[in-house]
Amino acid sequence: MNLGGAFELELSKAVRLTSTIEYSRYPFDSFKAESSDGGFVLAAKAEPSRVYRFLIAVKYFTPTPDGSKSRPFLLSGVGYMVEKIGRIEAVWVEPGHPLASRRFTFPGKRFLVHTVGFGLRWRLSDEFGLDLEGKFFTDYKSRLQNSWNVGLVLVL
Numbered sequence: 001m002n003l004g005g006a007f008e009l010e011l012s013k014a015v016r017l018t019s020t021i022e023y024s025r026y027p028f029d030s031f032k033a034e035s036s037d038g039g040f041v042l043a044a045k046a047e048p049s050r051v052y053r054f055l056i057a058v059k060y061f062t063p064t065p066d067g068s069k070s071r072p073f074l075l076s077g078v079g080y081m082v083e084k085i086g087r088i089e090a091v092w093v094e095p096g097h098p099l100a101s102r103r104f105t106f107p108g109k110r111f112l113v114h115t116v117g118f119g120l121r122w123r124l125s126d127e128f129g130l131d132l133e134g135k136f137f138t139d140y141k142s143r144l145q146n147s148w149n150v151g152l153v154l155v156l
Helices: none
Strands: 002-010 015-026 031-034 041-046 049-061 070-084 088-092 100-104 109-123 128-138 144-155
Touching: 015 070, 015 144, 049 109, 070 128
Parallel strands: 002 144
Antiparallel strands: 002 015, 015 049, 031 041, 041 088, 049 070, 070 109, 088 100, 109 128, 128 144
């Protein structure tokens, strides 16, 4: 699940500066697998993980006919991303070893990211729009993620 809200400032008919806050939640119910030779059984359960993103981006809207309610756009920007991974508990069995169990707790991670994406804006009124957008985030080291969002936009 991804939710987002944005504040947007129109710089020209084609270019807008956007400030966005996004929240993503990734549920993890359980996992169980068995090997065909009986060598191990692995089960895991975990808490949901969450990602928060704070972004500033420039959106370029492609030319569209006057009166059109939808406008495609491209975007590029920078931001700050916070990951909070839920606690994970794993259980396994290996040949010749007793049942093993371990709980994993991961510290929250923070990243400066570059984002690029594309989308479609549906105009609801002169001040409000609805964006459907796909974005990719990277820190150019260890992170490459994507996000598909629907967001309500207030345009000033």
